[in-house]
Amino acid sequence: MLAVQLEKVALASVLAPFEAGRSNFVSWYALDSAAFDGNIRLVSLLAPLEARIEAAARRAPAAPGTGGRHCTALMNAIVSGHPKAARLLVPYQAGCVDGDGESALKYAVVRGDTGLIRLLWSLERHLPQNQLQELADDVDNPEVLAVIASLQHLE
Secondary structure, X not given: OHHHHOOOHHHHHHHHHHHOOOXXXXXXXXXXXXXXXXXXXXXXXXXXXXXXXXXXXXXXXXXXXXXXXXXXXXXXHHHOOOHHHHHHHXXXXXOOEOOOXXXXXXXXXXXXXXXXXXXXXXXXXXXXXXXXXXXXXXXXOHHHHHHHHHHXXXX
């Protein structure tokens, strides 16, 4: 964990197989930290080892900007504005929900990341909380509204 927080990729790669699934004193996994910081190399290293464990546990404290929600590493990457890290985590954590039942798609809508909205819609559209009209209700970003309108035509 400390190697990840210090962004020591070589050391983290040696320790990761032995420390995967362990959390720090605030219940964050190394993957949470790497995703929140947008460290692509560490996210790539840790995602195969921790993504499923981390998503299932979801007792990690809420990241800044999440409105107090307990969320996945994917959601942390979205909230902190790291779309490349988020895209790396999509295959591992798309379809997971936070402590309040919100999906990564909702986080992408709130963040205004139209590329992630399109990507996540294809993977999370089956979730009941992802009704496009409901997602659009709290949005005033014209680009996001346009993407949502285009997706509504595909339904």
